[in-house]
Amino acid sequence: MKDSVYGLLKAKYLVDQGSMRNxxxxxxxxxxxxxMIANSHNYEQxxxxxxxxxxxxxxxxxxxxxxxxxxxxxxxxxxxSAKMEEREIxxxxxxxxxxxxxxxxxxxxxxxxWE
Numbered sequence: 859m860k861d862s863v864y865g866l867l868k869a870k871y872l873v874d875q876g877s878m879r880n881x882x883x884x885x886x887x888x889x890x891x892x893x894m895i896a897n898s899h900n901y902e903q904x905x906x907x908x909x910x911x912x913x914x915x916x917x918x919x920x921x922x923x924x925x926x927x928x929x930x931x932x933x934x935x936x937x938x939s940a941k942m943e944e945r946e947i948x949x950x951x952x953x954x955x956x957x958x959x960x961x962x963x964x965x966x967x968x969x970x971x972w973e
Contacts, residue, residue, distance in 0.1 A: 931937060939949050 942948070
């Protein structure tokens with residue numbers, strides 16, 4: 859037991875016969891560790907990008923709601939009439955009347971021929 863602990867601490871498994879197989883495994887573990895670190899950095903970068911985009915979406919949505927409320931206020935009849943009074947255009951006291959246009963019935967070829 860004592861020799862196995864000393865052998866482990868002195869890394870005899872790296873210099874003994876058959877150590878090439880141990881080196882291959884160690885290199886494999888190092889490559890897997892590097893890939894995991896790169897993957898975690900990539901993942902964190904995507905999370906930061908997503909959070910930045912979400913905050914931008916919230917800001918743009920708030921601006922959209924604000925602009926929409928301003929537009930609704932500008933479209934109100936009272937606002938339009940107040941702006942037109944500045945130009946000395948006043949609303950009519952007589953309500954508008956609906957004009958209906960009756961389209962003449964198209965005659966077919968034979969009816970046009972016998973006229």
